[in-house]
Amino acid sequence: MDLSYIVPALPSIILDGIAxxxxxxxxxxxxxMIYGLGNVLNLAHGELLVLSTVTTAVLSQLIGLPVILSLxxxxxxxxxxxxxxxxxxxxxxYRLEGDDRTILGIYMTLAFAYALHSALxxxxxxxxxxxxxxxxVIEIGWxxxxxxxxxxxxxxxxxxxxxxxxxxxxxHGMAIRSLTQNEIGAMLVGIHIRRYRLMVxxxxxxxxxxxxxxxxxxxxxxxxxxxxxxILGLLVCITGGIRSISGTLVAGxxxxxxxxxxxxxxxxxxxxxxxxxxxxxxxxVRPYGIxxxxx
Amino acid sequence: xxEKFNNRRIYVIAxxxxxxxSLPIFYIDTPYIMFILAQMNFYTLxxxxxxxxxxxxxxxxxxxxxxxxMGAYITGIILREGIMGPVEAIILAxxxxxxxxxxxxxxxxxxxxxxIFTGVFTLAITLVFTNLTMALxxxxxxxxxxxxxxxxxxxxxxxxxxxxxxxxSAVLLFTTIISYHLLYNTKLGYAYxxxxxxxxxxxxxxxxxxxxxxxxxxxxxxxxxxSGSIYGLFSQLIAPSYxxxxxxxxxxxxxxxxxxxxxxxxxxIGSAVITVLNELLRLLGPLTLLIYGITLLFLLAFxxxxxxxxxxxxxxxxxx
Numbered sequence: 001m002d003l004s005y006i007v008p009a010l011p012s013i014i015l016d017g018i019a020x021x022x023x024x025x026x027x028x029x030x031x032x033m034i035y036g037l038g039n040v041l042n043l044a045h046g047e048l049l050v051l052s053t054v055t056t057a058v059l060s061q062l063i064g065l066p067v068i069l070s071l072x073x074x075x076x077x078x079x080x081x082x083x084x085x086x087x088x089x090x091x092x093x094y095r096l097e098g099d100d101r102t103i104l105g106i107y108m109t110l111a112f113a114y115a116l117h118s119a120l121x122x123x124x125x126x127x128x129x130x131x132x133x134x135x136x137v138i139e140i141g142w143x144x145x146x147x148x149x150x151x152x153x154x155x156x157x158x159x160x161x162x163x164x165x166x167x168x169x170x171x172h173g174m175a176i177r178s179l180t181q182n183e184i185g186a187m188l189v190g191i192h193i194r195r196y197r198l199m200v201x202x203x204x205x206x207x208x209x210x211x212x213x214x215x216x217x218x219x220x221x222x223x224x225x226x227x228x229x230x231i232l233g234l235l236v237c238i239t240g241g242i243r244s245i246s247g248t249l250v251a252g253x254x255x256x257x258x259x260x261x262x263x264x265x266x267x268x269x270x271x272x273x274x275x276x277x278x279x280x281x282x283x284x285v286r287p288y289g290i291x292x293x294x295x
Numbered sequence: 296x297x298e299k300f301n302n303r304r305i306y307v308i309a310x311x312x313x314x315x316x317s318l319p320i321f322y323i324d325t326p327y328i329m330f331i332l333a334q335m336n337f338y339t340l341x342x343x344x345x346x347x348x349x350x351x352x353x354x355x356x357x358x359x360x361x362x363x364x365m366g367a368y369i370t371g372i373i374l375r376e377g378i379m380g381p382v383e384a385i386i387l388a389x390x391x392x393x394x395x396x397x398x399x400x401x402x403x404x405x406x407x408x409x410x411i412f413t414g415v416f417t418l419a420i421t422l423v424f425t426n427l428t429m430a431l432x433x434x435x436x437x438x439x440x441x442x443x444x445x446x447x448x449x450x451x452x453x454x455x456x457x458x459x460x461x462x463x464s465a466v467l468l469f470t471t472i473i474s475y476h477l478l479y480n481t482k483l484g485y486a487y488x489x490x491x492x493x494x495x496x497x498x499x500x501x502x503x504x505x506x507x508x509x510x511x512x513x514x515x516x517x518x519x520x521x522s523g524s525i526y527g528l529f530s531q532l533i534a535p536s537y538x539x540x541x542x543x544x545x546x547x548x549x550x551x552x553x554x555x556x557x558x559x560x561x562x563x564i565g566s567a568v569i570t571v572l573n574e575l576l577r578l579l580g581p582l583t584l585l586i587y588g589i590t591l592l593f594l595l596a597f598x599x600x601x602x603x604x605x606x607x608x609x610x611x612x613x614x615x
Contacts, residue, residue: 041411092596099410103355106414107552107595110545115588122585231422238415269430276419276426283416284406 006264011145013264014257019149019218021256022156022249026211027233028240029163029248030204036180036243037193037200039098040090040105044113045208046230047120052078052209053221054120057129067131075209082205085112086198113226120223127223129216152214159210160249163203167245176200180243232259235279241288300613301479307615308475311563315464319457329456333529335570336463340522341543342550342562343470347515349548350556351487352508353494354400355414357540359519359547361424364538366392366520367527368428368435371443381446381528389521396516400509421540428535440534448528459529463522470518474559479615483507491557553594555601559615564602 006013027045034042052074059070089112093105120127138145167173176196178186187193211229215221232255240251255275262271315336322328341359348356356362369388373379379387399420403413428435435441449458478484486507489497498504527533536542546569554565572590576583598605607614 089592092599099353102411104595104599106411107548108592111588111591111595114541114545115585115592118584118588122582234415267430269426273423273426273430276423280416280419280423283408283412283419284402287406287408287412 009264012149013260015145015149015153016218017257017260018253019153019156019256020260021236021253022153022160023211023215023252024229024232024236024256025160025249025252026156026207026214027229028236028252029160029245030207031233031237032240032242032245032248033176033180033200034204035237037176038086038090038094038105038197039101040093040109041102041234042085042109042201042204043106043230043234044085044109044116045204045233046228047113047116047226048078048081048205049208049212049215049229050120050221050223050226051081051116053129053212053216054124054127054223056213057127058124061127071213074213075206078205078209079202081116082201083198085109086201113230117224117226124223128220129212129222130220131213131216148218152217156211156214159207163207164245172196172199235275238279239282303613304475304479304615307560308471311471311560312468315468316461319460323457326454326456329454329460331570331574333456333460333463335566336460336467337522337526337529338543338546338550338569339562339566340463340467340470341519341547342554342566343467343474344515344519344522345547346551346556346558346562347474347511347518348396350551350558350561352490352511353410354403354508354512355410356396356399356417356512356516357414357544358399358417358420358424360538360540360543361417361421362392362396362516362519363523363526363543364424364428364535365395366523367533367538370524371441371527371533372434374443374446375441381448385521385524388524389517392520392523393513393517396519397509397513399516400512401505404505404508418540421544425535425539436534438535440532440537442532443528445531446528448525455529455531459525462525463529466522466525471559475615478559487557549591549594553598553601555603555605558601558603561601561603568602 027049031042031045034040034045055077056067056070056074059065059073060067065073089108090105093101093108096104138147138150165173167177175186175191176199178189179191179193179196183193212221236248236252236255239255240247240249258278259271259275262274265271266274318332319329322332341363344362345356345359348354366385366388369391370381370384373384373387374381378384399417402408403416408416428440429438431437445455447453447455447458449462453461478487486497486502489500489502490504490507494504523538527537530537550562550565550569552565553568554561554563572587576587576590579586603614
């Protein structure tokens with residue numbers, strides 16, 4: 001196999017990978033927080049991303065609203081959906097404890113994802129969202145970089161840093177972290193678990209819809225891509241160690257870069273297989289992730 | 296474990312057997328319904344395997360479709376290349392899939408993986424399987440799969456779907472009777488109950504939890520692989536979409552949850568409900584999938600302990 005064509009494209013591939021990886025970090029930080037606090041693996045997470053992009057695409061293309069307003073409405077719809085998930089749909093799951101809750105949570109969110117997916121794909125099959133930014137190319141020495149990748153990487157990084165600061169510095173963030181570490185202890189010092197669970201679901205919804213918009217700057221996000229994002233987010237979660245935000249950031253970038261690189265070399269099916277095998281080995285060798293804590 | 300109600304349980308099994316064998320009398324002239332009934336039988340078989348894995352020993356194997364698909368692909372490829380006869384091919388496929396299940400189970404028990412990690416691990420197996428079958432076009436035929444000619448394992452004069460209906464019914468009844476014997480006449484039933492309640496205390500009273508779990512996985516995966524390879528011969532087309540997560544694993548899990556985990560009748564009842572639901576909703580056109588999803592949500596919310604559990608609580612406590 002002649003791989004010489006890869007070398008000049010390498011910086012671009014790496015930047016592509018970082019852009020994808022940071023978006024995956026955005027998706028899976030929400031997943032991680034929801035799992036850590038509610039003990040529910042939200043398999044409808046990728047579908048929430050699609051919900052926001054489809055809403056935005058429909059509002060801005062069919063009805064003709066300005067893009068910013070439709071973005072705002074898209075986020076609102078996603079927030080409502082995540083609140084619905086937490087407050088209504090998962091009531092039966094919250095009545096259970098431990099593994100039973102996780103398993104029922106998986107099924108409930110999966111069924112919700114299924115219903116949402118089929119509703120979106122039958123009603124708006126053509127609602128592809130692409131946000132156009134002026135294409136500019138930056139040349140640093142012999143390396144050419146595209147502007148859109150740079151912008152998306154920086155924006156996602158800024159959001160992730162903001163999330164990190166929120167969790168580390170503010171009172172709400174500390175409450176969320178303490179609930180994740182020791183639920184009973186946190187409740188003893190007066191932290192309202194249901195309120196914070198709702199908050200975490202909403203934060204997850206916000207992050208995932210932002211991830212959708214950012215993704216639509218570099219690529220087209222269609223109504224069918226929800227499952228793909230859920231699974232990639234799940235893989236990043238596991239690689240980073242569930243319940244660890246900084247691990248998620250690192251893992252997102254690693255998975256994003258490796259995945260993009262492998263796609264360029266061996267094609268998307270086999271790249272996917274290799275990533276999956278990597279994660280399977282990781283589950284066996286380091287089940288708590290590369291930076292994760294034991295749980 | 297000899298129990299007082301075992302006679303009644305045998306009557307129920309006999310009733311199920313008579314029902315299974317006599318159903319075709321009403322529908323023998325409509326190939327479509329016979330096809331659906333045969334398919335229902337295969338899903339019941341998959342659900343039996345998954346019920347052993349998840350219901351009785353709490354090993355969340357999200358790779359039922361992949362295991363069935365491996366059985367079908369191994370059998371199909373052997374037959375297509377003419378390496379062996381159909382019976383040998385099915386036996387080989389069963390053995391291979393069974394040992395894969397045994398290995399996965401041993402790994403997850405030895406590494407003490409949490410239920411959810413076993414789930415993700417096996418989900419990864421499913422995705423690897425689907426993507427490999429898509430990628431290796433030369434061997435598997437890629438996305439459109441490959442056809443295998445009409446192979447009738449039973450009498451030649453029977454139409455394909457009738458023959459496979461009876462074959463699957465026979466396998467199903469055989470499995471049920473064996474399971475019944477194991478669960479109610481041997482100590483295995485107690486072992487399962489203890490493991491379901493608390494693994495640690497089961498270990499303390501002298502049950503070899505690891506052995507029970509891994510051997511269960513071995514036989515359950517072999518059952519899934521066996522049914523999968525017959526299912527492949529029955530459908531005559533072996534393609535990735537037939538064994539994808541959404542087309543096998545999801546329905547099978549629903550069957551087990553709706554019917555009732557860790558029960559013998561559960562898979563039968565669950566797959567009957569799901570089949571009827573599928574056929575009723577098919578008429579609705581594009582709305583089908585949406586309504587299917589919403590129905591699932593409601594059933595999960597209100598019937599998550601299963602129909603058998605519900606019947607047990609309301610009417611007859613001896614039901615199994």
